[in-house]
Amino acid sequence: xxxxxxxxxAEIEIKKSRFIALLYPVTSRAEAMGRLTEVRQxxxxxxxxxxxxxxxxxSGLDDDGEPSGTAAKPMYSVLMHKDVGNVLAVVVRYFGGxxxxxxxxxxxxxxxxxxxxQQAELLPVVKMERHTVSxxxxxxxxxxxxxxxxxxxxxxxxxxxxxxxxxxxxxxQGASMLAGLNDCLHGALKVLDDRP
Numbered sequence: 001x002x003x004x005x006x007x008x009x010a011e012i013e014i015k016k017s018r019f020i021a022l023l024y025p026v027t028s029r030a031e032a033m034g035r036l037t038e039v040r041q042x043x044x045x046x047x048x049x050x051x052x053x054x055x056x057x058x059s060g061l062d063d064d065g066e067p068s069g070t071a072a073k074p075m076y077s078v079l080m081h082k083d084v085g086n087v088l089a090v091v092v093r094y095f096g097g098x099x100x101x102x103x104x105x106x107x108x109x110x111x112x113x114x115x116x117x118q119q120a121e122l123l124p125v126v127k128m129e130r131h132t133v134s135x136x137x138x139x140x141x142x143x144x145x146x147x148x149x150x151x152x153x154x155x156x157x158x159x160x161x162x163x164x165x166x167x168x169x170x171x172x173q174g175a176s177m178l179a180g181l182n183d184c185l186h187g188a189l190k191v192l193d194d195r196p
Contacts, residue, residue, distance in 0.1 A: 005121035012115055014094025014108045020046075021112035023120060024062045024088040029058045032088040039090050048093040050109060054085050064151035066093075077125065078113040085125060089113055125180045127171040130155065131178060134162045134190040146184050152177055 004025040011020045022039060026032045027109040036141045040049055050071035053060040061072035077088050091112045100108060133144055142162050147154050147167065169177045182189040 001083050002122040003084070003086045003125050005123050008116045008120040010112065010116035010119055012108070012156050013096075014104070014111075014113050015098040015100060015152045017090075017098070017100065017108070018087070018094040018096070019108055019112040020092040020094075021116040022090045022092070023113070025086055026088045027054070027055055027086055029055070029060070032060075033063055036090060039092060040056060043092045043094075045094075047095040048091075048095070050091045052079060052080060052087075053088050059190045061146065062182045066105060066109075067102055071109045074106045074110035077115045077178075078110050078117065082117055082122070084122065087163070089116075090100050091174075093129050102187075128168050129171045129174045131167045131169070131174065132164060132192040133167060133181070134164050134192055135185065136188060139163075139185050139188060142184060143181065146181055150177060150180065 004023055005114055006025070006148045008023040009020065011018060013019070020043065024032070024035045026035065030154060031049075032055070036049065036051060043049075048064045048066055048071070049060045051060070052072050052075045053136045054076075061076055063069070063071045071091065075091060079089060091109055133143075137159075143165065144154065146152070151169075153168040154165055155168050167177075178189070178191060
């Protein structure tokens with residue numbers, strides 16, 4: 001799966017109707033709804049604000065008054081064909097006075113999103129996993145140095161009888177990272193749990 005590196009905007013005109021496509025990288029419905037509100041405020045006199053939301057665990061399609069299946073579904077199809085996720089796609093339509101028919105609308109909305117995707121920088125989605133580990137106080141500086149050198153994020157640290165750290169690493173590197181860290185600590189690493 002791919003994700004957007006940044007917001008992308010593109011505009012096409014078909015039979016005097018303007019179609020403004022906006023693609024936003026998002027991770028939640030709340031974030032997407034905030035973006036949709038911004039779009040409505042930026043183009044307040046548009047006729048339609050059709051949208052598609054695709055995030056892990058949440059999605060939505062909205063034709064916003066266009067005939068059912070003529071806007072969001074073709075937008076969705078383009079995003080799925082390109083394997084893009086964690087995205088809010090919005091196409092703002094200004095009606096130009098000439099009706100396009102159902103087939104014309106389907107082509108126009110798909111073309112608007114396709115045009116925007118042609119300008120987008122798409123990055124691979126890297127699945128991350130977290131590991132909670134326990135170490136002695138004397139090893140903390142070595143662990144932090146190891147994490148810094150190997151691109152491992154330290155998300156949380158707590159201090160009690162030992163130092164407990166929550167680490168985040170790309171899933172395909174999890175096992176080798178834990179083995180390398182354990183080697184660095186001469187076998188003193190305790191893995192408490194791991195979860196995606």
